[in-house]
Amino acid sequence: MAKLRAEQLQASLKKELKPVYLISGEEPLLAQELADEVRASARKQGFTEREVLHVDRSFDWNLLLDSANAMSLFAEKKIIELNMPGGKPGTEGSKALVQFCDNANDDNILLIHSGKLDQSQQRSKWFKALEKLGHCVQIWPIKAAQLPHWIKQRLQQAQLSADPQAIEILCARVEGNLLAAAQEIEKLKLLAEEQHISSDLMNSVVANSARYDIFDLADKALMGDAQACTRTLQGLKSEGTDAIPVLWALAREIRSLNQIAHAQDQGQNFDWAAKNAGVWDKRKPLVGAALRRLNKAQLELLLRKANGIDKAAKGMRKADAWSELMDLCLCLCGQNSLHPSLQRLSLSL
Structure with a gap:
C-alpha cells in the first residue's frame, strides 16, 4: 500500500482505482473529504452500491467477508466502508482483513476509516496485507502555526x-x-x-466555535505559550470537562520531563533519554524546549503540585483544583505565579 499525502490522493485516483484505501488520522473534516474523493471516483467507475460496517468490541468480522462475497440484486460493484476508530482489529479482525485481501476481486472496493496508526500497527500482518493492494493516506492534525x-x-x-x-x-x-x-x-x-x-x-x-482539547493544552504548556494555554484551560473548564483527565495529561508530561532530566544527569543524550521516556520524534522539539526552560528542582516541585491538585480534585484537600491547574500550566510555561517557597507552603495546607 503506497503511502500518499492527502494532497496526492486526487491525482492518484485519476490514474487508477485501487481495491483498498485506508484513511487514518484524527481530523474528521479532512478524513471525510478524502473519503468523498474516493467515493466520487469509484461511482464514476460503476461502484454504485455502498455498505457501511462499524467496528466495535462486539463486531462480527464475518460480516466483512459476507459483504465481499454477497451478490447484489441492484448493482454489480460495491464500496464496502469499514469504520475502525481504534485502528486495532484484533486477532479475528486481522485474519478477516488478510482473508479479504487474499480473495480480493474487481467488484469490491474496501474503504477503511481508522484512527491514528502507530508504528507497531503499520508493521502488523493485516496492514502488510492491505499494503500490497492499495493506498494509505495518513492525516496529520493542522497545528496552530499552520x-x-x-x-x-x-x-x-x-x-x-x-x-x-x-x-x-x-x-x-x-x-x-x-x-x-x-x-x-x-x-x-x-x-x-x-x-x-x-x-x-x-x-x-463568524461565531465562537473553538474546540478545546486536553492534549493540545499539554502541547501548548510544553511550548511555553502561556496565553494560548490559559485560553484552552478556561475553555475546557467552561465546557464542563472533568479536572482529573486534564491533570492526568499534564502530569504525564511532567513525569516524562522529570525522567529525561534525570537520565541526562546520568550522562544520557537527549534523543536516547526521550526515546526511553516514550517521546515520539515529532514531539521532541516541544519536550526539548520545556527542558531548556525548567530545571530539575522546578520539575520536582511540579510533580508535588500535580499530586496536590489530585487530592484537591478528589476532595482530600481544601483547594480549588481548576485554580491550581491554571497555576500548574503557567509554571510549565515558565511563568511562576508564586515563589517556590510559597508554592511549597500552599501544598502543605
Missing part, C-alpha cells in the same frame, strides 16, 4: 480572499476546529457582497 495558511487556502478554494487580520480573527474563533472553519467560510460565501473579506466583516459574521 492554521492561517490552511484557512487562506480554503478561502481561495471558495474564490475568496481576506486581510491577514481577518484570517487571524477566524483562527482565534475556531481554534483547532477545522469543521467550524469550513462552515464559517461557506457562510462568508453567502454573506459577502465582495470576494475580499475585511476584518470588520469577519468579526460580524
